[in-house]
Amino acid sequence: MGKKKGKPEWIKETLEIDDNHGWQSKPGYKIFVAGRGAVRFDVPQDWHFEPNEKSFSFHDATPPNDDCRLEVSYNHLPKQDWSLFPLEHTVKKVATADRRDVIEVGEVVKVKRQTARIAWIQIKFIDSNENREAYSRICVGLGSSIQCLITFDYWADQAEKLTPVWDEVINSLVLGLYIRDPRTGFAIPD
Template sequence: MWQSKPGTRIFVAGRGAVRFDVPQNWHFEPDTKSFRFFDKKPPKEDCCLEVSFNLLPPGNWGEFPLVPLLKKVVDDDSRNPIERGEIIQLKRQTARVVWTQFKFIDPPEQREAYSRICIGLGSNVQCLITFDYWVDDAERLNPVWDTVMESLVLGLFISDPRTGFARPD
């Protein structure tokens, strides 16, 4: 049986294609191509955590260049980053994960904000996770990102989402 950290709940998409923990009281909104979590129900939210995923054909994805892809995603971002963080690389048993953050000025609010972007690849699953929040809220919200990154699992498919038992290979 799956267990989440105290104060969090488990999010699972695609019967186990993507799994991570999110704060228990956050508002959830599915979209046509992604899933979004907010600290408060919009329009009163201060942040947005969003995830999407793709199932990939079988292949050797171990050599796929995640770091250059993430750099390109940031370079192509229309919000014009004013400050960029380093790229963090995480290795899991069955997945590789890269993420970074950048600072930008939110045009409608004229306020500094952070965007964190994660690309994960493993077990023929690719995920994109983004987290946008105000710079003023970094101390409160950085632990949320840490929890998502620590609990992220890709491609552990399950037959019954209520139990969390993995499907046999």
């Protein structure tokens, strides 16, 4: 029996959450959780969600009418000390290797959390399809034996409106905090 190609089959399930649930997000945002808590962050409440074969993406409108795309993928890593992994260098290398018509590469921004290291960078490029300036933000996070890659592409003339979305994604990003029961939102104790 051959393996099916294309988009994976996803099962959407809606659960009633307990009155005393532990889920909290900023007003106007919703919580995204992948892998029972391998990756968690907040996204605007009205954004369109699309599961892909190896990633998940969010758009400000249903494609092709969207103006931006936020995409995340993650991997489980072997349990070992990742504190010496050159995260900042890796993010810079990914940005400089970008094949789009890059006209500007920003500085690496580092974020240290109790259980994670996060680094991201911004590039500015000319979109070849629309001959229009755009930004791409590229983030790599390492923590609790999880590595995530988050990218955010948007038009340069919409930066004022969309930069706060990125800020909320980064501020709310949690790696490897597993949830026993999604109806309660409480983490599994170590």
